[in-house]
Amino acid sequence: MNEANGKVFIDPKQLTSYGDATNDGAVQLSFTLPIPHGALAKEAAKKFVQNLGFDKSEIVTMEDMKEGYTFFVVYGHTQKTIDISKIKVMEVNFRVMSREETDAFIQEKIGRPLVVVGATVESDAHTVGLDAILNMKGYHGDYGLERYKMFTVHNMGSQVLCEEVVRKVKETKADALLISQIVTQKNIHIQNLTKLMDLLEIEGVRKDLLAIIGGPRISYELALELGYDVGFGSGTVPSQVASYIATTLSERTEMA
Ligand code: B12
Secondary structure, three states: OOEEOOEEOOOOOOEOOOOOOOOOOEEEEEEEEOOOOOHHHHHHHHHHHHHOOOEEEEEEEEEEEEOOEEEEEEEEEOOOOEOHHHOOOOOOOOOOOOHHHHHHHHHHHOOOOEEEEEEEEOOOOOOHHHHHHHOOOOEOOEOOHHHOOOEEEEEOOOOEOHHHHHHHHHHHOOOEEEEEOOOOHHHHHHHHHHHHHHHHHHOOOOOOOEEEEEOOOOOHHHHHHOOOOEEEOOOOOHHHHHHHHHHHHHHHHHHO
């Protein structure tokens, strides 16, 4: 990291955080200490930040949380850097289309509406994420798959047994399966998704199905590891999922 001709050089092999100036290594931390608001709490917060490995700490907020607790926002500076040239990111490449474009694309490339089955499986009762993708209303101003002309959506809701999901996939001759897993305590999502994948394979429906999983702790990498085609995480909007399904299934149709 150095400065040449007035331009700050960012070294991808020694990348650090930005606060007031490029390469200053400034990090903003927020935390609560179980100490009453006062001079001792302030010194303890500084010491705590130093012990975390930051230097030049500066307390910018210190609030009395009552009952012996104090909340802090502190700037610390780190000497640590990362080498981003060594980081490998797994991502799916496809163009995100508008709803109208996706409908027209499916009509042209596949020529029939695509059947989608969605569910939150086994013990998981969280439906908001799946509904955000499937329901007419959608998410973040982006309409859900039910609003598309070229998707026929079967939303099975929450706590659906894997066996029932497989039955529905067969009954509807689903093109894509959309599974949501929100709870990850004791790796329950891994157990549920493994059970479902095993059943899909045993019942002989895995090969022709686009198997998609989603949730805040779901990644593309995890999806591949568990035998699924793709994984979508936090902040996913329906048009991304719709575009992915349309693009991938049209490629499969062309190859068939
Ligand atoms: C609302 C909520 C509930 C509601 C659910 C109501 C409902 N009908 O869904 C109720 C009160 C029932 C509930 C219950 C429980 N909950 Co709760 N809940 C939440 C909360 C506050 C919000 C979740 C939510 O709606 N997010 C909004 C949506 C839009 O975001 P999302 O789910 O991430 O979905 C997006 C993406 O992930 C993705 N996505 C999600 N699914 C899918 C699927 C596909 C196919 C695709 C493509 C994309 C996709 O797209 C979505 C849009 O971008 C979270 C905390 C939080 N702030 O996240 C805890 C949270 C998820 N719950 C939690 C827990 C522990 C529970 C309980 C076990 C609590 C208890 N002890 O009883 C129970 C479990 C019940 C059960 N059997 O599942 C924990 C999970 C911790 C963990 N790591 O596993 C959380 C994180 C809270 C916490 N910090 O402890 N919960």
